[in-house]
Amino acid sequence: MARYIGPKSKIARKFGEPIFGPDKVLSKKNYPPGQHGSGRHKKSSEYGIQLREKQKAKYTYGVLERQFRLLFEKAQATKGITGEVLLQLLESRLDNVVFRLGLSPSRNGARQLVGHRHILVDGEVVNIPSYQVKPGQIISVREKDKSMIIIVDALNGFNHSKYPWMEWDKSAMSGKFLHLPERADIPENIKEQLIVELYSK
Known part of the structure; x- marks a missing residue:
């Protein structure tokens, strides 16, 4: 099954976080990849922010799009707060x-x-x-x-x-x-509510 096998530091720089673990490159180049992270810094749309959060979660846990959607659907069908249940399923x-x-x-x-x-x-x-x-x-x-x-x-x-x-x-x-872990105990910096909003559209 296909997995992301490209440069991990590039992805970490994209999100500005060491989502694959400690990263020396990120500490030296704390700006997005590309020509010195430059370019027009357009303000992200609401959709763009939500999509980015979903991508961050997928890269963090190493889950593909179809798997991620199935987990979300399972979280929706489970009693509790959908975003928290989704993270609990990923942690499990x-x-x-x-x-x-x-x-x-x-x-x-x-x-x-x-x-x-x-x-x-x-x-x-x-x-x-x-x-x-x-x-x-x-x-x-x-x-x-x-x-x-x-x-x-x-x-x-x-x-x-x-x-x-x-x-x-x-x-x-x-x-x-x-x-199952409590949300406060899960250390990942993921705004799960944004993912819920994205899939709820």
């Missing part, structure tokens, strides 16, 4: 949970770990990055993969207490998805 994706547990320094890397069958859910291999993790499920690394350098390096010094909706068991190298 297996690739994102693996990333939040510190098993990979990036969501892209987490997606590869899942796709290459290194990750277990409740003791069973799940190789679908979009799999929706449910409260109470245990995410772990396959026994023979626990010594993988990429995983060990990622876990080294990782602060597992920063995401209160998950619990990490260091000895078992596994994490429990305790409950």
Whole structure:
């Protein structure tokens, strides 16, 4: 399935945020890509602002347009505030949970770990990055993969207490998805209400 594989710093500069993680280029060039970020700085329309927010969310979580729309429709059909439910669904994706547990320094890397069958859910291999993790499920690394350098390096010094909706068991190298995250606990700078307004047109 197609994924964005182009220059990540360019996208980060477009949004003015390190949406793919720490970015040295962004700190040096804090302006949009192009000829010195110049050009006519037209004021964005309401639609343009809403579209930009949706694109930011898609790039942040590594989700394609069709997947994103399906998640939005599911959020709409779920009891609660649609924008918050949408973010909870994105946070519940297996690739994102693996990333939040510190098993990979990036969501892209987490997606590869899942796709290459290194990750277990409740003791069973799940190789679908979009799999929706449910409260109470245990995410772990396959026994023979626990010594993988990429995983060990990622876990080294990782602060597992920063995401209160998950619990990490260091000895078992596994994490429990305790409950859906509260909006205030999700660190991503996404204005989800703008996305709701865009799809509601």
